[in-house]
Amino acid sequence: MFVLAIDTSSAAVSAAVVEVDDGGEARTMAQSITLDARAHGERLAPNIESCLQRSGVRVADVSAVVAGLGPGPFTGLRVGLVTAAVFAELRGIPTYGVCSLDGIAGVLDEPDLLVAADARRREVYWARYHDGVRVEGPQVGTPADLSEHLKAADLAGGVTAMTGSGARLYADVLGYRLLDVDHPEPRALVQVAAEWVLARAESQALTPLYLRRPDAVEPGATKTVTA
Numbered sequence: 001m002f003v004l005a006i007d008t009s010s011a012a013v014s015a016a017v018v019e020v021d022d023g024g025e026a027r028t029m030a031q032s033i034t035l036d037a038r039a040h041g042e043r044l045a046p047n048i049e050s051c052l053q054r055s056g057v058r059v060a061d062v063s064a065v066v067a068g069l070g071p072g073p074f075t076g077l078r079v080g081l082v083t084a085a086v087f088a089e090l091r092g093i094p095t096y097g098v099c100s101l102d103g104i105a106g107v108l109d110e111p112d113l114l115v116a117a118d119a120r121r122r123e124v125y126w127a128r129y130h131d132g133v134r135v136e137g138p139q140v141g142t143p144a145d146l147s148e149h150l151k152a153a154d155l156a157g158g159v160t161a162m163t164g165s166g167a168r169l170y171a172d173v174l175g176y177r178l179l180d181v182d183h184p185e186p187r188a189l190v191q192v193a194a195e196w197v198l199a200r201a202e203s204q205a206l207t208p209l210y211l212r213r214p215d216a217v218e219p220g221a222t223k224t225v226t227a
Contacts, residue, residue: 001063001197002029004051004087005186007102008080009045009072010117010165011037012189015047016186017055017062018116024198026191029055033115035182040079064093066193068100068184070209071117071125081206094203095186096193101127101138103184104164106191114159114176116146116166124166125211139212143170 003026016031032047032054052059054191059070067084070077080098088095101115111131119140127137128147141149143166150159162171163179171178190197196204 002057002061003057003190003197004048004062004065004084005031005067005085005190007068007100007184007186007189008040008046008064008082009068009070010075010076010183011035012183013043013047014184014186015051016190017051017057018066018187018190020190020194020197022198024194026187026194028187029057030141031186035183036123037073037076040076044079044083045222048083048089059091062091062093064088064193064197065095066186066190066197067097067206068103068189069097069142069200069206070100071119071211072100074159074207077208079102085206088203090173093197094119094201095206096196096201096204097206098189098192099127099134099138100184100189100208101125101164102192103186103189104181105129105132106188107181107185108161108163108179110160110161110179112160112181114150114162114167114174116143116162116164116170116174118165118169119212124164124170126164126166138209138211142198143173149194149215170206180206 013034017029034043101158162176
């Protein structure tokens with residue numbers, strides 16, 4: 001089955017056509033990733049078109065859409081989720097949402113991993129994983145608070161490595177072995193959702209993981225937080 005994967009939770013504008021085989025293994029047919037935090041609206045549609053062309057997969061052959069739900073900045077995240085929802089609605093196919101941090105953790109074979117993405121405002125979005133399974137998070141906070149949290153919960157010694165743009169930016173505060181994966185990988189997102197895809201499970205609402213108020217709010221507008 002062919003799946004369109006989309007993630008705009010980070011500076012990477014990511015799209016991919018991924019095949020899920022009968023055994024539930026996800027394989028990238030083609031992907032297009034643009035590293036530009038201000039180009040989500042400009043680059044996502046061309047990246048999707050490029051992936052479809054290079055993979056040789058027709059739009060009519062796409063069976064599902066998997067989208068990264070964040071956490072991430074309000075504007076960029078919204079571009080990806082709206083695009084995913086519209087594509088799926090026009091095709092009459094289901095959408096499945098996956099925490100974008102899972103798309104980072106899924107690239108690595110690390111027993112106890114901390115994923116921390118840059119959340120701006122001197123904060124990070126973070127989650128903790130054991131054998132590839134998320135056991136805590138996603139949450140948002142300062143690197144110092146995260147470090148203290150892990151120490152207070154007696155978890156600091158259980159983290160074997162860290163990765164993500166936030167881990168790189170605040171490596172001196174967090175202090176764990178740094179791995180080189182900064183952005184969600186589309187194939188890894190689809191791997192998380194592979195069971196739903198194969199089962200043709202009911203479509204899921206693509207509810208964004210903002211975790212905090214948007215950086216920019218219209219004057220006088222009510223501020224809401226979706227978690």
